[in-house]
Amino acid sequence: MLSIQSLNQFYGQSHTLWDLTFEVPPNSCTCILGRNGVGKTSLLQSIMGLAPKVTGEIMYEGRNLVGMAAEKRAPMGIAYIPQGRQIFAQLSVEENIRTGFFASRASHNKVPQEIYDLFPVLKDMKSRRGGDLSGGQQQQLAIARALVLEPSMILMDEPAEGIQPSIVQEIGDVIQRLTTDKNLTVLLVEQKLPFARRVGNGFIVLDRGRLQAQGSMSELSEELVSQHLHV
Ligand SMILES: Nc1ncnc2c1ncn2[C@@H]1O[C@H](COP(=O)(O)OP(=O)(O)OP(=O)(O)O)[C@@H](O)[C@H]1O
Ligand SMILES: [Mg+2]
Numbered sequence: 274m275l276s277i278q279s280l281n282q283f284y285g286q287s288h289t290l291w292d293l294t295f296e297v298p299p300n301s302c303t304c305i306l307g308r309n310g311v312g313k314t315s316l317l318q319s320i321m322g323l324a325p326k327v328t329g330e331i332m333y334e335g336r337n338l339v340g341m342a343a344e345k346r347a348p349m350g351i352a353y354i355p356q357g358r359q360i361f362a363q364l365s366v367e368e369n370i371r372t373g374f375f376a377s378r379a380s381h382n383k384v385p386q387e388i389y390d391l392f393p394v395l396k397d398m399k400s401r402r403g404g405d406l407s408g409g410q411q412q413q414l415a416i417a418r419a420l421v422l423e424p425s426m427i428l429m430d431e432p433a434e435g436i437q438p439s440i441v442q443e444i445g446d447v448i449q450r451l452t453t454d455k456n457l458t459v460l461l462v463e464q465k466l467p468f469a470r471r472v473g474n475g476f477i478v479l480d481r482g483r484l485q486a487q488g489s490m491s492e493l494s495e496e497l498v499s500q501h502l503h504v
Contacts, residue, residue: 274299274458275320275426280329282312282319289315291483293329297426302452302459304469304490306502307479313462314356316479317428320460321353322346333426347376352419356430356462360411362404366395369403369414373421388417391447409440416447426458427451433468441468448472466498478502 275297282290290312297303305313318324320331322343331338338346347353361369367384374382389396392413398406406414412432419427429448433441449472451457463469469476469490476493478486480501 278330301474304473350425352424
């Protein structure tokens with residue numbers, strides 16, 4: 274699905290990601306794990322074309338994304354939900370969802386019913402302003418907006434950050450449904466280990482911009498956790 278080979282990334286003179294090589298298998302959820310500041314967001318931004326300087330290969334459906342214009346990537350079926358969600362506070366819930374159509378291949382801009390089926394609370398609140406929603410509702414809105422693209426892959430940056438536990442559970446259920454019912458591939462940045470263990474099928478561990486380990490979620494040992502993830 275996504276195959277990354279010798280990826281390096283820089284902010285000016287600062288070398289952030291070092292020689293990353295890994296695969297993201299289709300129809301499953303791969304978690305990017307690592308402490309604060311190790312380069313998790315920079316990795317997602319490199320895939321989306323939003324990081325300033327990237328070398329190496331990011332192969333997606335047979336094409337190398339490195340060097341491709343950022344705006345060409347979303348129409349290829351890659352959706353991105355940024356850290357902090359970035360909901361438009363002044364726009365209504367429905368208008369927020371419809372902004373997803375800017376990057377989509379669809380010729381219409383009607384919110385598909387299945388999005389409201391997945392998130393009934395958004396249907397009930399579709400005329401409310403985005404800024405009036407709770408953190409958990411905003412995260413559902415951010416996922417809904419990404420789904421408008423009809424993506425085959427979805428990149429999520431810490432969707433459970435700052436959300437109350439009962440809603441974290443619901444977001445986890447949705448992520449699982451995306452991979453099992455909708456055949457999506459999810460690449461998820463996550464610092465909450467219980468959440469990552471529940472929704473992730475595989476993982477990679479980053480530490481100071483380098484890939485330290487990868488495997489299936491059952492292989493994430495306590496040793497790896499204490500070495501690279503605990504503060
Ligand atoms: N726009 C930027 N310009 C310069 N340096 C940056 C920029 N964005 C991030 N960095 C630096 O790159 C490194 C990796 O940052 P990044 O945001 O990718 O980490 P992260 O793992 O997502 O952290 P967090 O867990 O806090 O979200 C950090 O040292 C950070 O200070
Ligand atoms: Mg980050």
